[in-house]
Amino acid sequence: MLLQEFLGIDEEIYLVEESYTTQRTLERTLQYLNGVRNFPVAESIRLIRVREGEHTLGLLFFNPADENVPVDFWSLFTGALASASMKTRFEALADSLLTSNPPEKDIELSFETWRNAINEYYSLMLVSRDLCPGCSVRPESYKSVFSENRVKKVTEIFELLRKKGYYPEGRLLEVCCGNGMSTLALYRLGLDPLAIEINKCTVCQGLEQQVLNPQRVVVMDATAISRYFEPGSFDAVMGFMLGLVYEFNKEIWTGIMREAVSVAAAGAVLLFTVSSKPEIEILADTLLKAGVEGEIVDNTDSEGTYDQWLFVGRKQKSKFSRP
Known part of the structure; x- marks a missing residue:
């Protein structure tokens, strides 16, 4: 595990917060650290600090084995993944x-290295079922889940993007x-x-098949991206085969589209694919109104999937609105 590698320790490491998203609010973290501060601490306490410059990214406290x-x-x-106010606290x-x-x-x-290590921790906890007690889902074979034709289709889209x-x-x-x-x-x-x-x-499935990178995947609600990332955080935001997108x-x-625009930097590429023209028209209307200048592209083929x-x-x- 990256955390053990970077910290040079052999013992197990446990994050106090139960998920990447709860790292944003730090409820348990602040409660526990306040408890530590308000009680006398033994002189023999073992403590590790992780920092970027003068900013503390993390603190680790050693817990010796006992009868429990x-x-x-x-x-x-x-506090590295928290909001600005929580990070300050x-x-x-x-x-x-x-x-x-x-x-x-x-x-x-660096912050990026630390974040990747935290991401990996939660990914490994997910695959080991530590985040899903009682899980009965059995791993499936790679061929039964993943399609090379699907991968090829996405690759061809990027060839088209390069030309455009x-x-x-x-x-x-x-x-x-x-x-x-x-x-x-x-x-x-x-x-x-x-x-x-x-x-x-589905994230667990991708991790089990070693398709998803455990350092670069997060279980997160796409309708709330802006709660976890600052404006301008990304130079491109994309999503493939979204939907099904219906009127109801x-x-x-459309909320996901607005969230995507909110965390994209000026000049960032926005790319989204669906299976039908009515679906992409709904998404395109929202993106154009949110300040994205772009186009709908017909990418149909004989398979039609x-x-x-x-x-x-x-x-x-600069953002603009259309009536």
């Missing part, structure tokens, strides 16, 4: 604890990635997206 827990382990607290608490308890290790890592001058690069976000069928195509193209998906089972459920999908219609465009420097 038969193995040694480290409790990990981090975490760092203030960390500073106060470090004043009276100098760490035995002071390790410097919309090829994405930089910081990439893939929404609604499912089990990683389309993500696999992105990897093969040399792209490294952060992939998000709300369905834990379009608010969900995947990625038949797409919208591609760029977020403009």
Whole structure:
């Protein structure tokens, strides 16, 4: 595990927060750290600090084995993924604890490296079923789940984008990635997206088949992206085979489009595919109104199944609205 590798420890590590998304609010983290600060701490406490420059990314406290827990382990607290206000509170608490308890290790890592390690932790916990007690889903074979024709279809879309001058690069976000069928195509193209998906089972499936990168996938609701990422966080936001998009459920999908635009940088590429023209027209209308300049592209083929219609465009420097 990356965390153990970076920290140079052999004992197990457990994050206090139960998921990537709860890292945003830090309810347990702040409660526990306040408890530590308000009670006398033994002089023999073992503490590790992880930082980027002067900013504390994480604190680890050693927990020796006892009659209740038969193995040694480290409790990990981090504020790196939190909102700005929560991050400030975490760092203030960390500073106060470090004043009276100098760490035995002071390790410097970049934020990106640290985030990838945290992502990997939650991915490994998911695959081991630690986040899903009582799970009865059995792993399926690769061939029964993944289709090379589907991967090829996505690859061909990127050849089309290159010709149109919309090829994405930089910081990439893939929404609604499912089990990683389309993500696999992105990897093969040399792209490294952060992939998000709300369905834990499909993410687990992609991880089990070693299709999804455990460091770069997050279980997250695409209708709430802006709660976890700041405006301008990504140079491209994409989603493949979204839907089905109907009149009765379009608010969900149009909401995802607005969220995608909100975290995209000026000039960012926005790319979304669906199976039918009416679906892409609904998404395109929302994207155009949200300040994206782009076009609907007919990508139909004889199979008539995947990625038949797409919208591609760029977020403009200033938002505008259309009546």
